[in-house]
Amino acid sequence: MKADVQYSKDMFEKASHEDRNADKIRRPSIKYWPDVWRRLKQNKLAMTGLIIIILMIIMSVVGTHINGFDYKQQDYSLINIHPNSVHWFGTDELGRDLFTRTWYGARYSLIIGLLAAAIDFLIGVLYGGIAGMASRNVDAVMMRIAEVIYSIPYLLVVILLSVVFSTSGAGTSMFVLILAMSLTGWVPMAILVRGQVLQLKESEYSLAAESLGATKGWILRKHIIPNTLGPILVNVTLTIPRAIFAEATLSFLGLGLQPPKSSLGNLANDGLAGLPVGNGYQILIPAIFISLIMFAFNVLGDGLRDALDPRLRK
Amino acid sequence: MEKVLEVKDLAVSFKTFFGEVEAVRKISFDVGKKETVAIVGESGCGKSVTANSIMQLLPMPPAFYKGGQILFNGEDIVTKTEKEMQKIRGNKISMVFQDPMTSLNPTMRIGKQIVEGLIKHQHLSREEAQKKAIEMLELVAVPQPEKRAKQFPHEFSGGMRQRVMIALAMVSNPQLLIADEPTTALDVTVQAQILELMKALQDKLDMSIILITHDLGIVADMSDKVIVMYAGQILEQGLTDEIFKNPKHPYTRKLLASVPRLDMDRNESLHSIEGTPPDLYIPPKGCSFYDRCDKAMKICKDNMPEAENFSKTHYSCCWLNHPMAKDVAEGREA
Amino acid sequence: MVQPIISARNIKKHFDVSGGILKAVDGISFDIYPGETLGLVGESGCGKSTAGRTIIRLYEPTEGELYFNGKNIYELPRHEMQEVRRDFQMIFQDPYASLNPRMTVEEIVAEPLDIHKVYRNQKEKHEKVIELLELVGLNEEHANRFPHEFSGGQRQRVGIARALALNPKFIVCDEPISALDVSIQAQVVNLLEDLQKRLGLTYLFIAHDLSMVRYISDRVGVMYLGHMMELAKSEELYDNPIHPYTKALLSSIPIPDPEIQRSRKRIMLEGDVPSPINPKECCRFVERCPYAVGRCHETTPEFREITEGHSVACHRADEIVAGTAKPTK
Numbered sequence: 001m002k003a004d005v006q007y008s009k010d011m012f013e014k015a016s017h018e019d020r021n022a023d024k025i026r027r028p029s030i031k032y033w034p035d036v037w038r039r040l041k042q043n044k045l046a047m048t049g050l051i052i053i054i055l056m057i058i059m060s061v062v063g064t065h066i067n068g069f070d071y072k073q074q075d076y077s078l079i080n081i082h083p084n085s086v087h088w089f090g091t092d093e094l095g096r097d098l099f100t101r102t103w104y105g106a107r108y109s110l111i112i113g114l115l116a117a118a119i120d121f122l123i124g125v126l127y128g129g130i131a132g133m134a135s136r137n138v139d140a141v142m143m144r145i146a147e148v149i150y151s152i153p154y155l156l157v158v159i160l161l162s163v164v165f166s167t168s169g170a171g172t173s174m175f176v177l178i179l180a181m182s183l184t185g186w187v188p189m190a191i192l193v194r195g196q197v198l199q200l201k202e203s204e205y206s207l208a209a210e211s212l213g214a215t216k217g218w219i220l221r222k223h224i225i226p227n228t229l230g231p232i233l234v235n236v237t238l239t240i241p242r243a244i245f246a247e248a249t250l251s252f253l254g255l256g257l258q259p260p261k262s263s264l265g266n267l268a269n270d271g272l273a274g275l276p277v278g279n280g281y282q283i284l285i286p287a288i289f290i291s292l293i294m295f296a297f298n299v300l301g302d303g304l305r306d307a308l309d310p311r312l313r314k
Numbered sequence: 315m316e317k318v319l320e321v322k323d324l325a326v327s328f329k330t331f332f333g334e335v336e337a338v339r340k341i342s343f344d345v346g347k348k349e350t351v352a353i354v355g356e357s358g359c360g361k362s363v364t365a366n367s368i369m370q371l372l373p374m375p376p377a378f379y380k381g382g383q384i385l386f387n388g389e390d391i392v393t394k395t396e397k398e399m400q401k402i403r404g405n406k407i408s409m410v411f412q413d414p415m416t417s418l419n420p421t422m423r424i425g426k427q428i429v430e431g432l433i434k435h436q437h438l439s440r441e442e443a444q445k446k447a448i449e450m451l452e453l454v455a456v457p458q459p460e461k462r463a464k465q466f467p468h469e470f471s472g473g474m475r476q477r478v479m480i481a482l483a484m485v486s487n488p489q490l491l492i493a494d495e496p497t498t499a500l501d502v503t504v505q506a507q508i509l510e511l512m513k514a515l516q517d518k519l520d521m522s523i524i525l526i527t528h529d530l531g532i533v534a535d536m537s538d539k540v541i542v543m544y545a546g547q548i549l550e551q552g553l554t555d556e557i558f559k560n561p562k563h564p565y566t567r568k569l570l571a572s573v574p575r576l577d578m579d580r581n582e583s584l585h586s587i588e589g590t591p592p593d594l595y596i597p598p599k600g601c602s603f604y605d606r607c608d609k610a611m612k613i614c615k616d617n618m619p620e621a622e623n624f625s626k627t628h629y630s631c632c633w634l635n636h637p638m639a640k641d642v643a644e645g646r647e648a
Numbered sequence: 649m650v651q652p653i654i655s656a657r658n659i660k661k662h663f664d665v666s667g668g669i670l671k672a673v674d675g676i677s678f679d680i681y682p683g684e685t686l687g688l689v690g691e692s693g694c695g696k697s698t699a700g701r702t703i704i705r706l707y708e709p710t711e712g713e714l715y716f717n718g719k720n721i722y723e724l725p726r727h728e729m730q731e732v733r734r735d736f737q738m739i740f741q742d743p744y745a746s747l748n749p750r751m752t753v754e755e756i757v758a759e760p761l762d763i764h765k766v767y768r769n770q771k772e773k774h775e776k777v778i779e780l781l782e783l784v785g786l787n788e789e790h791a792n793r794f795p796h797e798f799s800g801g802q803r804q805r806v807g808i809a810r811a812l813a814l815n816p817k818f819i820v821c822d823e824p825i826s827a828l829d830v831s832i833q834a835q836v837v838n839l840l841e842d843l844q845k846r847l848g849l850t851y852l853f854i855a856h857d858l859s860m861v862r863y864i865s866d867r868v869g870v871m872y873l874g875h876m877m878e879l880a881k882s883e884e885l886y887d888n889p890i891h892p893y894t895k896a897l898l899s900s901i902p903i904p905d906p907e908i909q910r911s912r913k914r915i916m917l918e919g920d921v922p923s924p925i926n927p928k929e930c931c932r933f934v935e936r937c938p939y940a941v942g943r944c945h946e947t948t949p950e951f952r953e954i955t956e957g958h959s960v961a962c963h964r965a966d967e968i969v970a971g972t973a974k975p976t977k
Binding site (some may be wrong): 010011012013014073 | 446604609611612613614615633636638639641642
Binding site for chain 3 (some may be wrong): 031032203204205207208209210211212213216218222223226227
């Protein structure tokens with residue numbers, strides 16, 4: 001012991017009980033979602049994706065009003081003009097301004113993509129949740145049904161539905177399009193949710209709730225679903241680009257929206273004709289934007305997955 | 315006694331999102347030849363970090379050696395490169411972990427895993443290694459070793475797997491074996507077998523052991539020397555008999571009093587220690603046991619106590635050792 | 649004559665697994681008296697955890713009856729079982745897994761109150777939650793935090809608070825301290841004992857730490873591969889064990905005293921605990937028993953009272969008590 005340091009006698013009196021705080025928690029509280037957000041922010045690529053998405057959404061709302069042209073205004077004196085200072089993205093074969101039409105198309109692409117993903121989410125969570133909580137036999141039947149549905153190519157479904165709900169003119173109505181895509185698209189989400197439910201059903205806190213007298217529904221609602229929101233969110237974020245691309249493909253094949261409504265896919269289809277005659281910009285521009293949206297969502301989804309992974313916490 | 319390992323003022327910290335967490339705060343101890351040193355402490359006290367830092371097994375970053383030396387046969391491990399460490403790990407110093415399932419390759423047959431180790435560390439030919447592998451399985455009392463060597467880890471029970479882990483650790487006749495909670499996951503009858511095995515191997519191979527555990531019974535059974543760790547520091551250190559017969563630090567005393575013994579009177583109450591160990595994200599300025607110590611004095615809060623020797627081998631770090639603390643130490647509060 | 653609060657008769661729980669039938673619990677019977685703690689010990693695979701969960705009907709039994717205050721709870725319809733659940737609670741082993749990581753402490757402790765709709769008034773519910781937290785040594789400042797912010801011992805205390813919310817009569821403690829540090833184990837055990845005295849609780853204390861079980865239990869049962877091998881008053885079991893397994897078990901436990909350890913003679917069991925899948929009809933301990941003879945391989949011994957209050961399942965129990973049994977291995 002240091003002999004040279006003098007301590008006063010009262011220092012050696014007992015400390016009071018209140019002075020000692022045996023159960024003190026020193027660390028600041030970390031809540032779940034704020035922590036996920038913090039981790040996501042560290043991922044530059046994911047943040048780039050997020051910014052692109054936000055910009056896309058904003059532009060799809062206001063972009064059509066920026067340069068004063070109307071999306072369906074045709075001007076035969078201005079056909080097939082390459083991008084210049086007046087028509088920033090050029091014009092198409094009917095003289096319509098492509099800048100305005102691009103944002104108009106983006107609007108539809110995004111709406112359809114988001115709606116389809118939302119329906120997939122709702123049906124998927126419901127179906128997967130029920131299958132996961134149900135008895136083994138019921139679950140087996142439900143899964144076989146889902147697999148059969150999933151094996152039907154959505155292209156076929158679209159064609160069938162568009163014939164059933166046929167309207168005048170080429171193309172399909174938005175309602176039918178979304179219906180067709182979601183009719184089979186919900187299955188991956190259901191499988192994911194079911195898997196999560198099966199796993200979390202065995203968790204100790206679910207068991208604890210059961211011992212307290214909770215019903216299966218209670219456990220599903222209060223314990224299981226909140227703990228699956230992470231992977232579900234990732235899946236939704238990755239479903240959106242799939243839906244957007246699916247719609248773009250359909251539109252590109254002529255099965256998409258009917259004019260004058262058009263999505264980016266329709267634009268690409270329209271622009272195809274311009275390719276051999278040197279008006280490549282007509283297809284290039286919508287293609288770039290489709291790719292950009294998909295890239296952004298994919299990158300955000302990946303980032304979310306990493307941010308949610310408890311093992312990667314730094 | 316010849317010293318195999320000398321740890322001097324070792325400090326290891328982790329860089330985290332919250333800031334620096336000081337997991338090990340200036341500890342010093344020695345391990346002699348054929349000696350068993352037990353490091354006792356609760357979770358978060360730093361004993362596993364200490365063990366891993368001797369083998370340089372901590373991921374760096376976020377961990378880093380803040381200070382001190384780890385002298386193994388006179389050479390400082392802290393300054394060694396990864397390449398140099400590979401010659402030491404599994405060779406001169408071996409480690410046995412708590413959960414053998416995660417340390418064994420589930421897709422490789424047991425015999426093969428031992429053979430690979432033998433080829434690498436003892437430079438045997440494949441034929442010699444295969445023979446030796448069977449011998450090693452016999453050494454650790456795995457029945458029907460030829461048959462077992464062809465099996466995969468999941469075909470073994472927990473106790474058997476731990477024996478295999480020990481066999482793998484013995485492959486190079488290490489000077490030092492670090493056993494981190496080697497029997498915590500095992501049943502008590504199997505634990506008894508494994509401890510006997512370790513003692514027998516130590517005897518046969520002149521090996522030193524660092525045993526990390528929270529089980530005071532195992533400590534009493536196996537160790538020559540005991541180190542009591544708390545919140546990254548050594549609170550008390552001494553020979554096993556000294557620590558159990560004459561514990562000086564309030565924490566050691568309370569720890570011994572909180573363990574139910576088969577031979578105690580059931581009506582005696584179990585002394586518990588209120589509260590929980592401190593978070594090392596903001597390590598306490600003074601004695602780390604202050605918040606939970608029922609003999610705490612005002613001086614303990616902000617002043618770090620120094621070591622006081624009771625014998626050549628026994629010391630504790632506590633303000634109660636100070637001459638001015640006599641009243642409180644003997645129970646006569648002011 | 650005091651009536652037991654719990655009477656288990658021939659409880660069996662079998663699982664269908666890929667290799668056949670896993671007989672986790674294969675016919676155990678015992679009584680638990682009000683206010684007492686019955687300890688249940690055994691090594692991994694003995695079925696004690698399964699037994700605990702089957703007793704409160706968290707698992708549906710394969711066979712057997714469980715009488716609670718005279719009624720066989722296995723025969724109760726769902727809504728009546730809900731009511732009974734308020735009297736039966738469970739404390740789980742893993743304090744890191746038995747609390748939903750996304751719920752605050754307050755929500756966790758209040759959950760049983762919510763499920764059974766005990767309080768209509770939010771304020772009253774909140775006050776009850778704080779009362780429960782204080783009962784276990786926590787306080788209001790902990791209520792809004794999440795489980796991961798607490799230590800194991802604190803989380804376990806939250807689990808105990810939750811179990812007490814509905815004023816249960818009987819609590820199954822399933823290895824409540826195994827995952828905790830030594831000094832914290834004492835804390836939790838002292839808390840459980842204190843609560844037992846204050847609230848008149850009855851416990852089934854399942855653990856593999858024999859020293860701790862001896863300390864907290866009034867009577868102790870030893871299980872092996874789904875069977876009850878021995879049951880006696882705590883002191884009696886530890887001072888005069890009859891079953892060879894119990895003897896071996898007790899001698900394997902290291903005592904924290906170097907002198908005693910050095911001089912102890914240990915009964916070493918060979919090999920590992922065999923598998924509970926498709927067991928043969930014989931004494932389950934026969935493979936490792938140092939006293940095994942012919943009949944031990946052929947028939948399952950009856951679990952019967954050998955001396956007062958002390959029951960054993962062993963063909964050679966009388967010989968062992970008399971001191972005339974010679975080991976065969």
